[in-house]
Amino acid sequence: MSLRTLAVLAYLCLPACAFAQTDSPLPSPAAVPAISAGDNAWMLISAALVLMMTGPGLALFYCGLVRRRNVLGTMMQSFAMMAVVTLVWAICGYSLVFAEGNAFLGDLRFAFLHGVGAAPNANYAPTIPHLTFMIYQMMFAIITPALITGAFAERVKFSSTLLFSLIWLFLVYFPIAHMVWGIGGYLNPFLGGKIPVFDFAGGTVVHITSGFSALVTAIWVGRRVGYPQEPMPPHNLVLSFIGACLLWVGWFGFNAGSALAASSLASSAFVATHLASAAGAVAWMIAERIRNGKPGALGAISGAVAGLATVTQGAGFVQPFSAVIIGFIAGFVCYTMVAVVKAKLKYDDTLDAFGVHGVGGFIGCLLTGVFATRAVNDTLKLANGQAAPLGAVDGNPGQILNQLIGAIIGIVFAVVGTLIALKVTSLALGFRMSARDEDQGMDLSLHGEEGYNFDS
Amino acid sequence: MSLRTLAVLAYLCLPACAFAQTDSPLPSPAAVPAISAGDNAWMLISAALVLMMTGPGLALFYCGLVRRRNVLGTMMQSFAMMAVVTLVWAICGYSLVFAEGNAFLGDLRFAFLHGVGAAPNANYAPTIPHLTFMIYQMMFAIITPALITGAFAERVKFSSTLLFSLIWLFLVYFPIAHMVWGIGGYLNPFLGGKIPVFDFAGGTVVHITSGFSALVTAIWVGRRVGYPQEPMPPHNLVLSFIGACLLWVGWFGFNAGSALAASSLASSAFVATHLASAAGAVAWMIAERIRNGKPGALGAISGAVAGLATVTQGAGFVQPFSAVIIGFIAGFVCYTMVAVVKAKLKYDDTLDAFGVHGVGGFIGCLLTGVFATRAVNDTLKLANGQAAPLGAVDGNPGQILNQLIGAIIGIVFAVVGTLIALKVTSLALGFRMSARDEDQGMDLSLHGEEGYNFDS
Amino acid sequence: MSLRTLAVLAYLCLPACAFAQTDSPLPSPAAVPAISAGDNAWMLISAALVLMMTGPGLALFYCGLVRRRNVLGTMMQSFAMMAVVTLVWAICGYSLVFAEGNAFLGDLRFAFLHGVGAAPNANYAPTIPHLTFMIYQMMFAIITPALITGAFAERVKFSSTLLFSLIWLFLVYFPIAHMVWGIGGYLNPFLGGKIPVFDFAGGTVVHITSGFSALVTAIWVGRRVGYPQEPMPPHNLVLSFIGACLLWVGWFGFNAGSALAASSLASSAFVATHLASAAGAVAWMIAERIRNGKPGALGAISGAVAGLATVTQGAGFVQPFSAVIIGFIAGFVCYTMVAVVKAKLKYDDTLDAFGVHGVGGFIGCLLTGVFATRAVNDTLKLANGQAAPLGAVDGNPGQILNQLIGAIIGIVFAVVGTLIALKVTSLALGFRMSARDEDQGMDLSLHGEEGYNFDS
Amino acid sequence: MYKIEAIIQPHKLDDVRNALKALGIDGLTVTEVRGHGRQKGHTEFYRGQEYKVDLLPKRKIEMVVTNDRKDEVIETIVKAAQTGKIGDGKVFVYDVGDAIRIRNEDRGDAAL
Amino acid sequence: MYKIEAIIQPHKLDDVRNALKALGIDGLTVTEVRGHGRQKGHTEFYRGQEYKVDLLPKRKIEMVVTNDRKDEVIETIVKAAQTGKIGDGKVFVYDVGDAIRIRNEDRGDAAL
Amino acid sequence: MYKIEAIIQPHKLDDVRNALKALGIDGLTVTEVRGHGRQKGHTEFYRGQEYKVDLLPKRKIEMVVTNDRKDEVIETIVKAAQTGKIGDGKVFVYDVGDAIRIRNEDRGDAAL
Numbered sequence A, B, C: 001m002s003l004r005t006l007a008v009l010a011y012l013c014l015p016a017c018a019f020a021q022t023d024s025p026l027p028s029p030a031a032v033p034a035i036s037a038g039d040n041a042w043m044l045i046s047a048a049l050v051l052m053m054t055g056p057g058l059a060l061f062y063c064g065l066v067r068r069r070n071v072l073g074t075m076m077q078s079f080a081m082m083a084v085v086t087l088v089w090a091i092c093g094y095s096l097v098f099a100e101g102n103a104f105l106g107d108l109r110f111a112f113l114h115g116v117g118a119a120p121n122a123n124y125a126p127t128i129p130h131l132t133f134m135i136y137q138m139m140f141a142i143i144t145p146a147l148i149t150g151a152f153a154e155r156v157k158f159s160s161t162l163l164f165s166l167i168w169l170f171l172v173y174f175p176i177a178h179m180v181w182g183i184g185g186y187l188n189p190f191l192g193g194k195i196p197v198f199d200f201a202g203g204t205v206v207h208i209t210s211g212f213s214a215l216v217t218a219i220w221v222g223r224r225v226g227y228p229q230e231p232m233p234p235h236n237l238v239l240s241f242i243g244a245c246l247l248w249v250g251w252f253g254f255n256a257g258s259a260l261a262a263s264s265l266a267s268s269a270f271v272a273t274h275l276a277s278a279a280g281a282v283a284w285m286i287a288e289r290i291r292n293g294k295p296g297a298l299g300a301i302s303g304a305v306a307g308l309a310t311v312t313q314g315a316g317f318v319q320p321f322s323a324v325i326i327g328f329i330a331g332f333v334c335y336t337m338v339a340v341v342k343a344k345l346k347y348d349d350t351l352d353a354f355g356v357h358g359v360g361g362f363i364g365c366l367l368t369g370v371f372a373t374r375a376v377n378d379t380l381k382l383a384n385g386q387a388a389p390l391g392a393v394d395g396n397p398g399q400i401l402n403q404l405i406g407a408i409i410g411i412v413f414a415v416v417g418t419l420i421a422l423k424v425t426s427l428a429l430g431f432r433m434s435a436r437d438e439d440q441g442m443d444l445s446l447h448g449e450e451g452y453n454f455d456s
Numbered sequence D, E, F: 001m002y003k004i005e006a007i008i009q010p011h012k013l014d015d016v017r018n019a020l021k022a023l024g025i026d027g028l029t030v031t032e033v034r035g036h037g038r039q040k041g042h043t044e045f046y047r048g049q050e051y052k053v054d055l056l057p058k059r060k061i062e063m064v065v066t067n068d069r070k071d072e073v074i075e076t077i078v079k080a081a082q083t084g085k086i087g088d089g090k091v092f093v094y095d096v097g098d099a100i101r102i103r104n105e106d107r108g109d110a111a112l
């Protein structure tokens, strides 16, 4: 199989990259800039908001959608990332992504947070402590594998989820994040990359990678027992609603925080984020109204999340009403994906991690190529010092192609890396729960607890 | 009926006002001030907090109080505002409120956020991007119609709720907000108004308008089937509790954020807000203890919300212990309203939107006239450059009358605008659900979903 | 009994201290520093975060763990603190802790917030309004007695909980907080104390005091009817999960906010906090995996809270990977305490307020003596102006002894003050509910409400 | 002694209980059940996926009565619970062998 | 074969189950029910609005037993569930026509 | 008229209902119950404290049928609910004295 070959190739390549060229000098900024209390306040609270997106946000959004017997198991898939990814990131993840290295992976100079202290890392965020930047970026590494778990919810062992996620971080997240955001990254237009891909807050790094990986896992692991004949309605939509609202609020930290300062760019990203979310919710409600006659609560919140995922890539590059358009498209396309296409193809992406994040991330990546404009973000300069034209609306339609290349690279890494991670995990621990355990539910069989004891 | 006549008059007048005098020049500030990262950080997070007040805050507070079968429908009444009002605000709402226009409505210069960008709007908030100010104010426009829905909860169609809220925004919220906060607004003491009404964070703009409109809708739509003979206890007070706590926390963004900077005025408003909330909770608990022998959890959180709603108008004008007094009065008066007066009058304000927000807003408006002091807020200057005396405690008892006039204008707009909005909505779509749908519940009949599926 | 004697002694002493020496001059700072918008933004939002820790955070964490019939009563034990402690703090608590006084208690110069206004209190936080500092510290006084209630959950009267907590604040919290953090406090190394105890964010002030007081109350009040034969599983772990996540997020305000500025020290404390939480969760999961074969969801969140409580004392003094070690130790030790030791000793600390906060606080206090380093915090200066060595890692092993003395003083105050408070409350109101009320549940018998009415 | 078991619409529970109280019938036990009969269910949608629900919520009232009260109890229930629409429910009658009051060990009719 | 149906106080469930276990009765089915009898309910208040609750939570235990065990089972239940206070509940006894064990299609007494 | 009462595994509910539908049996009532029999429960852990759960969730299906359908209904249920493992459940059969349809006061077999 070509995929398998590619996988092996990539697997062999990556470690080599990881430790290469560690001696290349960091471009030292002329003068060390002072820390801005305002920027640091904003970034610390943004970090807190992004953590809140995973827990309780995503954990609730997801656990409300599963059956009662899996409520704790599903929450734990998010919560465990908060614990485990944190340690991995501090040990070496941060370094592999944000240290200088080669075009594909950073080196280990920041391993164990060596050299990550009060002084800013001027390459990324010259007005906040390096520690702030590190912890802010950590929160992204936490939520990304947590998103994937939605695809295989209700049927995978806890230990396997952990091992899979760890391998996945090394094979997919760290390289892609380095390529898009790291210094010298292959796709980083701001710090010396080859192919300029605009990804403000992780449309490619977070949503495309997690979404496409999710699809692969869903297909690999197979459907839940009983799916799709047996009805499996959400056990508690109130939880999902709380989760979705917290995701919305937290996403301001995710997107506006990605300005890395409390600047007017942050304000602009904040506005774009909010408008896209609103438009996504409206679009999804319209779609449901047309197709079923009734706009659902689950539909409304799913649309908001679709809008948010889709605008992530362009949040700091697009005008407010471009964000509205992005949100609308997101709502309609993701709805179609989830309600029509998925039903046809019959894979069981339990919580639509692919249909919302993968699809939303992908179209958001392309639409950033359309709507990105220097009127919003003039960070990229031409040789003459003027702001470079960004997307098609700036008269640079070629950017759409760049974005497409970025998306495809993200997808390839996601698919290959996920296959390897699945294979390794399966060999080491197995992946899927036994049918008996699945029937009993994750809560009892994996964690020895029940979510609710209302008759106690 | 005189109300009806007034309504028609107002209806005819408003659009005329809306587009008048768009050519009057904005008072251009001498020098464009720089953006403060600290202020922008505070205002962005305040905007996020105010959004969190609506969702999940208010949505949970409300949906926990209804019967199980209406849990999603009630949440959706808040969530839909987050989606729909956002778009309306960006399209023209912001402009109608904050653009210069006449004394009653702004013009359309900021329609589609034209001219709303990184540069501050120095009339309102000279140290933060105009976009930040715009999105912060948006969150107020979202929560206000959401508050109203509490009065007619459990019995109104979703489409009608949306249409009603949209009309209501144009007839009530936009004009009143412009009059109180907009440049040249009739009641704006800081930017050239005729009658000086102090409304720091929306006691009149948000709580009086929503509260009195709520009363009108409750009477218009009539009682729920079975009310009051049939008991309708809250289905999940834990949700209401979470909601109330998030409202409390979010209210710091609402009130302290209304300083529009991370200034010591923000700190002062923060403290006043917190003290009034605490006092309101204590007062309500005492009232319940006296009357039923037991202070209830619903009582405690209702008292906190009453204290918060009541202190909103004066938050940035009063001393800490004035806020305590305001909170205490709020707790006792709103309790009496809700537990005694409502029961006597027998209208069915389902979730006490009037009893808490209308009544609290009204007494808060008057009490601001009593307790506002230049020792806290010296923004208003006399001709000689000294801080002007504000309320009765500053030796300006006439301010109580000004506040009363402001409240009455708010009430008149609310009542008239609501009647028109109800009438138009009824003609266009109908308003109330069928008795059969009401019996089945909003969740199934309006949204085709159930909130809980605990036996799945 | 020696304890009783000591108690009486302390009781007689304290008021005397409280009003002594009010005329000693405050060290007036050379120049009044300007307020920093960035610092104020950070501290206001930190105050909001710490409030959110109590409600909804702790309230949910606790109420999910009790039986269904006590869900509201347990929430109310936290919520009432938000209301009542707020008023007490504003009236005199703040002054007793942070005003200059003697080594054990402040005087009353700030009673009724007299003199607490826009101008900073340069002794503590020279870049934020005094009001901000006051309200931020208030949130700590709210959560501390709320923590204690976990130990006697499900069996104590509401009125007694309130009275007990009030007395406790005066006998334990106010003196210890003054001694550790107040100017001239006996244990305050930064403002002229005798024994230098490093307590960055309240390991001793909050966790040791509440945890050991909790143990005393649990023993005093006796076990719940039916404990331990009758199984009393948590009625809703989802609530506890939400609560734990909000505690985690809020703890950034608690610990990083304790830098009292959006400085790089705040960033450092933020990182330490997060890492310790993650490590605590991992350690507790490992312990459960080893002992029961299954890592539980309750275990994971308990571990995170244990990590957070334990790192609180050292958050602003230790390196990131020291925090990881602290978190790991916390997870293992608190697990052992709660799962093994408690079961052996058979006292009924319902929600493990002692096992997590008391034990975590204690070991965190000692570990701060090990890991505190001037590389992180150079506030303390030697005579020659250089940063003083802090903990054992700085070559100052004697600090461990200082920390132990601090811990012991905290424990003595906690035990003695709690005994007095229990005795007085019992005499005045009684303490424990009747067996009949306990059987019916707090919700109905104390508050006249039910948490859930799912069949309405 | 007979056991009368009535399966009724949830919102009729209060009416039925009041009617029984008027008749002097106090002892009864209520269970939440879901039922299916001629009444059609409804369709729910979650992200476009259809989900047919045809077990609808009902309340089951059980009361054990003395022989002489059987007919009036049935009649009362039927009258109070009737709306004339499909889904109104059923009443079933069973023989009871014995009844014991736990509190004082009364037996038979005395236990009711 | 008889069905013994006991309606008891919720907090007595464990006691009753233990007593039955001691007797060798393993097969039983428990339902959450709400009941009304001589026991008075309670009043709840929500924002000052009174709300009387007179259906109180109970547990229903059903067990089908062979003829010869009927009396000792009843006796055991009554003893274990008794507090002597109003609300202790009732035991009802019914004839059973037949019993089938689904697993292996055993019938009659063998199925219990 | 007989009442057939089947206590089955929760996840078998749909299968049983479909089988009954195929047979033309529409009227039935379902209750959530917990049961104990030969099946062993499980152990839960909360902060290291062990907690044995031996009442497991089951579904009770009740349907009143005419005499002539009794046997095929039992057979159908048993077939649809059987997995052959401990915990499959039981079917009990009771006599029914009378049945009334509340909507139109039909009585006896006509009411089913």
Ligand SMILES: Nc1ncnc2c1ncn2[C@@H]1O[C@H](COP(=O)(O)OP(=O)(O)O)[C@@H](O)[C@H]1O
Binding pocket: D007, D034, D035, D036, D037, D038, D039, D056, D058, D085, D086, D087, D088, D089, D090, F026, F027, F028, F029, F030, F062, F063, F064, F065, F101, F102, F103, F112
């Ligand atoms: N034969 C039966 N056995 C048990 N329960 C039944 C039976 N028939 C109906 N029911 C119960 O009665 C309820 C109402 O029955 P349905 O047929 O809808 O009413 P009707 O035909 O009287 O209008 C059902 O939901 C079910 O719970």
Ligand SMILES: Nc1ncnc2c1ncn2[C@@H]1O[C@H](COP(=O)(O)OP(=O)(O)O)[C@@H](O)[C@H]1O
Binding pocket: D026, D027, D028, D029, D030, D062, D063, D064, D065, D101, D102, D103, D112, E007, E034, E035, E036, E037, E038, E039, E056, E058, E085, E086, E087, E088, E089, E090
């Ligand atoms: N006649 C009856 N039929 C059905 N259930 C009954 C009957 N009488 C009592 N019960 C059930 O028994 C419970 C206890 O009855 P109650 O009259 O309060 O107890 P007691 O009189 O034995 O002290 C009730 O809540 C109800 O569920």
Ligand SMILES: Nc1ncnc2c1ncn2[C@@H]1O[C@H](COP(=O)(O)OP(=O)(O)O)[C@@H](O)[C@H]1O
Binding pocket: E026, E027, E028, E029, E030, E062, E063, E064, E065, E101, E102, E103, E112, F007, F034, F035, F036, F037, F038, F039, F056, F058, F085, F086, F087, F088, F089, F090
């Ligand atoms: N004698 C009985 N009376 C009432 N219910 C019973 C009886 N025996 C079993 N049950 C019910 O049937 C369920 C399954 O019984 P179990 O003994 O586990 O199955 P089996 O022996 O048929 O494999 C139990 O959980 C219980 O609800």
